[in-house]
Amino acid sequence: MGNGGSSGNTSKKDRRVSYEFLKGFWKENPILVMILGMCPTLAVTTTAINGMTMGLAVLFVLTCSSLIVSLVRNIVPKQVRIPTFIVIIATFVTMVDLFLKAFFMDLSKALGPFIPLIVVNCIILGRAEAFASRNPVFISVIDAIGVSLGFTVTLIFLGGIREILGMRTFFGHQVLSSGFEPWVIMLLPPGAFITLGFMLGAKNMIDRRMGKNR
Amino acid sequence: MEVILIFISAVLVNNFVLSYFLGICPFIGVSDRTSSAVSMGFAATFVMTLTAAITWLINRYILIAFNLPFLEYVSFIIVIASLVQFVEMFIRKTSKALYDALGIYLPLITTNCAILGLALFGALREYSFIENVVFGIGAGLGFTLALVIMSGIREELDLADVPEPLRGAAITLILAGLLALAFMGFAGLISA
Numbered sequence: 001m002g003n004g005g006s007s008g009n010t011s012k013k014d015r016r017v018s019y020e021f022l023k024g025f026w027k028e029n030p031i032l033v034m035i036l037g038m039c040p041t042l043a044v045t046t047t048a049i050n051g052m053t054m055g056l057a058v059l060f061v062l063t064c065s066s067l068i069v070s071l072v073r074n075i076v077p078k079q080v081r082i083p084t085f086i087v088i089i090a091t092f093v094t095m096v097d098l099f100l101k102a103f104f105m106d107l108s109k110a111l112g113p114f115i116p117l118i119v120v121n122c123i124i125l126g127r128a129e130a131f132a133s134r135n136p137v138f139i140s141v142i143d144a145i146g147v148s149l150g151f152t153v154t155l156i157f158l159g160g161i162r163e164i165l166g167m168r169t170f171f172g173h174q175v176l177s178s179g180f181e182p183w184v185i186m187l188l189p190p191g192a193f194i195t196l197g198f199m200l201g202a203k204n205m206i207d208r209r210m211g212k213n214r
Numbered sequence: 215m216e217v218i219l220i221f222i223s224a225v226l227v228n229n230f231v232l233s234y235f236l237g238i239c240p241f242i243g244v245s246d247r248t249s250s251a252v253s254m255g256f257a258a259t260f261v262m263t264l265t266a267a268i269t270w271l272i273n274r275y276i277l278i279a280f281n282l283p284f285l286e287y288v289s290f291i292i293v294i295a296s297l298v299q300f301v302e303m304f305i306r307k308t309s310k311a312l313y314d315a316l317g318i319y320l321p322l323i324t325t326n327c328a329i330l331g332l333a334l335f336g337a338l339r340e341y342s343f344i345e346n347v348v349f350g351i352g353a354g355l356g357f358t359l360a361l362v363i364m365s366g367i368r369e370e371l372d373l374a375d376v377p378e379p380l381r382g383a384a385i386t387l388i389l390a391g392l393l394a395l396a397f398m399g400f401a402g403l404i405s406a
Binding site: 098 | 232233234235236237238239242243284286287288291292295296299324325326327329330331334335338377378379380383384385386387388390391392394395398
């Protein structure tokens with residue numbers, strides 16, 4: 001696991017680790033590229049802090065699930081792997097749910113049913129199926145953390161836009177003057193859909209520009 | 215009359231896709247053709263109705279009876295995954311035509327958050343058995359409605375000149391936003 005071997009081997013492994021970690025932020029961003037985990041993305045991003053909480057909850061569940069799935073990947077028969085993964089995920093989600101209910105009741109209420117719905121979050125099942133069930137533990141955990149953080153950053157971004165335009169605040173602190181009439185639509189479903197649509201369009205445009213300038 | 219209100223609420227006023235943000239992944243993924251939208255919608259409605267019935271029974275006779283509320287998520291998702299598995303096997307054995315129409319969409323339904331969401335909401339609102347089943351049917355039909363409307367729009371979109379960066383999922387989301395805006399007009403239909 002990176003101890004020993006020539007310096008050439010070590011830097012290859014480092015490059016691979018950093019790639020697996022960073023891909024979740026842009027190249028394989030779960031929301032903007034893989035179009036996964038849409039439901040919580042739209043539902044909980046009414047404020048930046050709600051988005052961040054969801055992101056961190058997913059970080060915990062995805063990392064723990066990927067760890068366990070990778071550990072048992074050679075033991076679980078192929079036919080029952082999906083139900084097995086789901087039960088593993090459901091267990092960690094139950095933990096997160098109880099944790100939030102115990103220590104952060106307001107956030108638990110704000111996120112509502114979307115915490116338990118992490119169980120069927122396509123990001124987690126997708127990473128388990130596509131990566132953790134086929135790769136060793138260390139790199140699976142790196143993949144999980146990278147994708148989760150990419151998810152979290154995107155949620156904070158979307159939540160931030162909606163919160164600033166819809167309530168004049170960011171993480172609860174007012175950032176726009178009281179003269180600005182808030183766009184309440186941003187806090188409602190239409191605002192969520194439209195903002196995310198434009199964010200996707202913006203990412204595509206940026207990718208295009210970056211591709212042209214290469 | 216409670217059941218009628220529950221039904222109308224689930225289909226129009228509190229549409230699962232456009233108000234509750236459930237089932238968005240299939241909504242984006244399967245709404246490009248009306249034929250696939252209808253297939254997915256009906257498959258989901260079928261599974262949702264059965265899920266509503268079975269999870270109600272599990273909730274009443276196991277979770278509440280033996281005081282095991284923390285097993286709610288694990289037990290519900292096992293029910294849903296198993297149900298989808300059995301439904302797929304059953305349809306494959308009995309009706310080849312139906313299987314060809316619905317077949318590929320059935321496994322996808324397991325991760326459709328609308329199904330689990332339906333089960334959780336029903337349990338939360340403490341519906342009776344009949345109310346839960348009607349809620350399931352309504353939720354499924356509402357999901358189908360949103361999917362079919364979106365597919366109709368997207369089929370027309372093939373002829374329109376969508377800006378490059380917005381093609382695909384982006385324009386679908388923006389359209390969904392406009393659709394959600396339209397559905398907000400149903401808000402006054404049921405005075406609580």
